[in-house]
Amino acid sequence: MTARSSSETARVIPEATVARLPVYLRALTALADDHIRTCSSEDLATAAGVNSAKLRKDLSYLGSYGTRGVGYDVDYLRYQIAREIGVTQDWPVVIVGIGNLGHALANYSGFRSRGFRVVALLDADPERHEEIVAGVQVRPFDDLEAIAREHAVAIGVIATPAGSAQDVADRMVAAGVTSILNFAPAVISVPDGVDVRKVDLSIELQILAYHEQRKAHEHARDEIAAAAAGGES
Numbered sequence: 001m002t003a004r005s006s007s008e009t010a011r012v013i014p015e016a017t018v019a020r021l022p023v024y025l026r027a028l029t030a031l032a033d034d035h036i037r038t039c040s041s042e043d044l045a046t047a048a049g050v051n052s053a054k055l056r057k058d059l060s061y062l063g064s065y066g067t068r069g070v071g072y073d074v075d076y077l078r079y080q081i082a083r084e085i086g087v088t089q090d091w092p093v094v095i096v097g098i099g100n101l102g103h104a105l106a107n108y109s110g111f112r113s114r115g116f117r118v119v120a121l122l123d124a125d126p127e128r129h130e131e132i133v134a135g136v137q138v139r140p141f142d143d144l145e146a147i148a149r150e151h152a153v154a155i156g157v158i159a160t161p162a163g164s165a166q167d168v169a170d171r172m173v174a175a176g177v178t179s180i181l182n183f184a185p186a187v188i189s190v191p192d193g194v195d196v197r198k199v200d201l202s203i204e205l206q207i208l209a210y211h212e213q214r215k216a217h218e219h220a221r222d223e224i225a226a227a228a229a230g231g232e233s
């Protein structure tokens with residue numbers, strides 16, 4: 001990994017840009033897989049589903065401006081973004097709650113390919129402790145502290161029922177975990193310095209349902225307007 005200068009590490013990138021960097025990284029990886037060496041900001045913006053002015057502004061925070069007439073070097077830009085996100089290094093991750101969702105997450109090969117190594121699967125239910133999921137044995141939740149210390153775990157994933165999420169988060173924080181990905185439908189409180197990202201598929205579905213409902217209303221309104229116009233003629 002390349003050493004970072006103090007000016008580089010001090011630079012603050014807006015949160016909205018940070019949220020788009022993984023999207024650019026995924027789009028660039030797809031281009032690289034297709035053996036594409038350079039791309040214009042328009043091509044990359046289309047692949048990432050954003051407008052090109054926003055993409056250029058986002059990449060300017062990384063000091064990446066592309067070359068006029070040539071565009072961006074796909075491999076180098078991938079490296080720059082991966083370095084900025086921190087995925088050029090290996091991140092040990094623990095997953096707590098190895099039920100339906102925990103199994104799916106543990107089996108997801110996309111974590112490893114993006115630099116996240118699942119070092120432990122933890123569950124409070126002793127009946128789960130013999131199980132091996134994706135080559136990793138499920139261990140007692142009480143092993144959290146020892147595992148976090150041994151692997152210097154900074155990132156924890158919560159896949160327990162909502163009622164356990166706060167307790168799991170507290171134990172993670174006490175064990176030195178400073179970033180939490182929470183899948184449980186619960187709001188968890190953490191001290192300053194700990195980041196929490198929440199994933200809630202049902203909220204995403206509800207947002208889509210809202211848009212579907214709006215489209216249906218607009219369609220009905222257009223039909224009424226068309227019928228009224230037909231009646232007038």
Ligand SMILES: NC(=O)c1ccc[n+]([C@@H]2O[C@H](COP(=O)([O-])OP(=O)(O)OC[C@H]3O[C@@H](n4cnc5c(N)ncnc54)[C@H](O)[C@@H]3O)[C@@H](O)[C@H]2O)c1
Binds near residue numbers: 102183
């Ligand atoms: N975010 C999403 O999009 C999404 C999607 C599906 C499920 N979920 C949520 O994910 C969570 C898990 O769902 P599931 O279907 O896998 O449930 P599940 O009941 O199959 O699994 C939950 C597991 O958590 C373990 N557990 C409970 N309390 C614990 C504790 N204090 N410490 C350690 N382990 C503990 C249980 O033993 C069990 O194995 C639920 O909160 C559910 O609502 C979220």
